[in-house]
Amino acid sequence: MKKVLIIGASGLVGNTLYRILSSQYQVEGTYCGYPCECLVRLDISDRRSVEKVIESFNPDCVFLPAAMTNVDLCEDNKDACIRVNVEGVNNVVSVIKDHPCKLVYFSTEYVFDGKNGPYSEDDKPNPINVYGKAKLEAEYIISSLLKDYLIIRTTGIYGWEPQGKNFVMGLIRRNRLKETVKVPVDQISTPTYVEDLAVTSLELVHSGKKEIYNVAGSSLINRLEFANFIADEFGLNKRLIRGIKTEDLMQKAARPLAAGLKIDKISGELNIHMSSAVEGLKLMKRSMPDGYAG
16 A cells, blocks of 8 residues: 545544554545645545546545534435435445555444444444434445445544544533533443544554444443543533433434444454543543643
8 A cells, every 4th residue: 555545634533544644655635624735625525526536646545534424414404414425425436446446434333223232343233313324325335336445433533633523622612611511421432532543444454454343442431421531631610511311402313322332353353452531531632732731
């Protein structure tokens, strides 16, 4: 592998991959809604643009973290979700399927219904919202049209990012603005530190792995427990963090409650360590700019 294309390099996962991979390979990255220097603009729902970028760069491997990820927005805007998360993925797959190129696609625990988690790679998906259904359909497209692919299911990704969109960054910002934040007590998952996700994804590629792998944190906890860990690490005011049941949040999209991902497969096949929630937050704090982490 010499040339790597990262579609969605302006987001949390893509930017982390871009930084790590750029020291080892010739890397091209794209953005769509969040402009970044050194990146090429690409809307994956535009087939001709996808062809132009991929065929001009001719990568050996394509990492695809780009997606419409706002779950409630996807529920309200199904057509837009399908256009990006399904048709956009199909555009990428259609272009690379006749090239000697590996695809690394980032999927989600939301392909499951959250009734019997945590889930292994062999458990049967059953998504309960538009976002999860779109991501599962994208998985099917990839597995049916490509031979050399890697689908990485992950969840609750957090880490330092200037956009501040992930749960940890949002909680820190709102707490320091003295806003009360309602956090579900019944959404159980395995929050994932982005650096672990990026490094492990690269290790899977180096090891020649294919098909589906779960890459997630090692702590199975509910969202309120995670919020309290964040408060402890960053010195936040816990009185501004309120536990609440998911049904009382009145969210547009249904959430899988008893979810999370099992990581027995990567633990057995790779010599890697996936951080616990406490470990990941400490690593995140050390990576943040001076003055931001408190």
